[in-house]
Amino acid sequence: MSRLPDLLPLAHALVARKDLPIPTWLFAWGASLVLIVSFFALSVAWRTPRFEEDRWRPLGAGLSRALLGIPAQVVCGAIGVFLLGVAIYAGLRGTEAPDRNFALTFLFVTAWLGFPVFSVIFGDVFRPFNPWRAVGRVVGGAFTAFAGQRPAHLRYPERLGRWPAAIGLIAVVWLEIVYGSSGGVAVGLSPHSAAVAALFYSAYALAMMAIFGVEEWCARGEIFSVYFGMFSQLGSFAVRDGRLGRRLPLAAATHWATVPGSAAVVIASIATTSFDGAQEGAFKGGLESTFERLVDAGLGLTSALRLTDTIFMLLTFAGVALVYLIGVRGMSTVEGAPPFKKLRSGFAHTLIPIAFAYLVAHYFSLFVFQEQAQFTYLLSDPLGTTTTDLFGTASGGIDFRALSSNAIWYVQVGALIVGHVTGLTLAHDRATAYWGDYRQAARSQYWMLAVMVAFTCFGLYLLSVANG
């Protein structure tokens, strides 16, 4: 087994599938059938809302003390700051080969894809490890100790809500796959650019924390806190008033989207993942023709490539938002419907499981393969200069036979089906709360069924083309 070649010839799909029992499009039909059957089962059996009530129960006080006490907070915060520091240092001082440098795999695979998974399972695990929150709290504490008073902050504008995080989320993905676009590599961004971007973001995040307060900014504007926190709403673990507790899985999601801009965050998540998948296949023709037109119009090659990708990324965002809004608009025509605005924010949380499903489906194989690199040669030789072997694993590599192409496809299909059925369940539950009468609620959900079937078929189409 050898180390990776300089340019990793994989993005999110790996090799073509072989010997599937049925054509890939039939999987879309099958998945749609599962959704339709689930819809009718929900309509008949789910007559009262079950997720609206906040049933949080604390776990043992000793466990909370051990996991949430000051020593744990200090250790977790220090680990977060240390790892961010290593990533920035590796990016600035290490090799420019994207696959050999610790920075890119750590920032864009281990952290970016790992935290959503761990957040769903264990709750908001990013919060204690958030390096900017840790630094902000230390600085705030030092200020309080020296000045004898807590730092004064501006009031965060309610209207802004989570919009800064939504825009930031698009910007992060834009940086990774549009700015760093170099064709066919897992993360095309140069390690140096990623490190510089991390430094700029750190300065921005700390400045915002100084202006609005650490916790306020983390709850509303800090991209990673909001993004990973969104996925943690699906799980059953949560911290309240300094105590760890359990709640009904999915229940917390019902209250998450009440803040303005929340729908934009979850739509941005689905759209950026879709665009990343589509640019390898479904959008290829459109991207090429737009690129050629822009080049013909006199733009330089890099500018034309970036502008093309930017246009398509924004169009994908608009497309995903449009499908959701059509569903909401349809619901608003059903007798007894709440106002459109209430429906628009009231059903946004039903897209969170879909965003998670898209993430798993599109990046599952990338994560499994790249983590082998992360925990072997990237850990021992973070700079990628072959000068260090910290843990004796510098000669390790990636075993691409760890997953068969068919296994990847089945995980992708499974993730999409489970994600969409979960979304449908959340939507039905919210409808029973809004409409009261379960029959009327079911009628309103025809529209959400259409949205879910559309997202499922679109997702499977993207994957089939990308993997084809």
Add this chain to the structure above:
Amino acid sequence: MDEAILLPLAHAGHWLWVLYLPPVLIVVGSIIRAKLAERRRRRSDTDRSTD
């Protein structure tokens, strides 16, 4: 001549996305049909009550 024979096959793959549409069209069609039936029923109820 060769091109003419290869062309339809080469382009068949470009239309594969059409096969992903029927489930969406069936659900959307069912909704529209149900909506129209409901509207028709409501209109006939109104006509009956006016008579």
